[in-house]
Amino acid sequence: MERNLFVLILFLNSVVGSDIFWFSYRSVTSNKTLIYEEKNISPLTNPYIGNISSTCRVKISRQKNSSTLDILNQNFYKILPCFYSGKARVLSQTKSSIYSLKDEVELKIEPVRFIVDFKDDFANITILK
């Protein structure tokens, strides 16, 4: 009983005690060159308790006088690989004619909730289902 209560407190602390954010990403490449990017990290307004999908450790240190959202936006490309293992939608179109070839690929990482937990010199990112 005590053990279950302890685990429940730990779980609730990890879920509610940390900041929850939305993450989504969209990029378009043309002929293997990136031409458009859409990055989104936004805080979750409603409280949410979900199952843990995966965890990832990123080398980010928390600076003083800056909010979590600012730090995440500054280190966007460091945390991006954590979300590659999630659901990614790909839409590609290659148009070739006699004299030209145009290849366009759109990659969309679908919106996903995640928790960030800052430690001394790294941060744990937990992706929720």
Added chain:
Amino acid sequence: MKRYIYMAIYSMGALIVFSGCNGLMPKQQVQKPKVIKKVVVQKIDKEEIKQAIRDERLAELDKMPPKEFVVYGEGIAPMNTISPAQAIALAKRAAVTDAYRQLGEKLYGIRVNAKETVKDAALKDSRIVTQVNGLIKNATITENKYKDGLYTVRMELLLSRAKWKEIFSY
């Protein structure tokens, strides 16, 4: 003569002793347990049988090693970058997108539309449009390298046979 009679009596006595009086005792009859055969009539739904066969097949597939898909995505750094670091970062993202496209091609296939225009028995125009559309999950980047302005990533996707059968059995 008497001697022969005594010998015959002794030999009969010895025979009875060594045979353990087996021949004299009545044999015990071993009773076999009676097996009562019952015929059970059970109604089985066709769908249940199909489901059972399906489950059995999936169980067999689960024992097989997972299917591995490996692709190499390539990305080029754009010309108008402000620093080499930015060029590498942008090339990497382009390479990841390309790798995803290749995985999509492998998993879902490619839709091809082609149009050719012929005028006076000569080819005037030829247009080919290929499309890939799909959702990819659990892909991982295992290697990456940057050389001569070209960024290459190795992306792999492990898919169990049962999952493969479940999703792509069309």
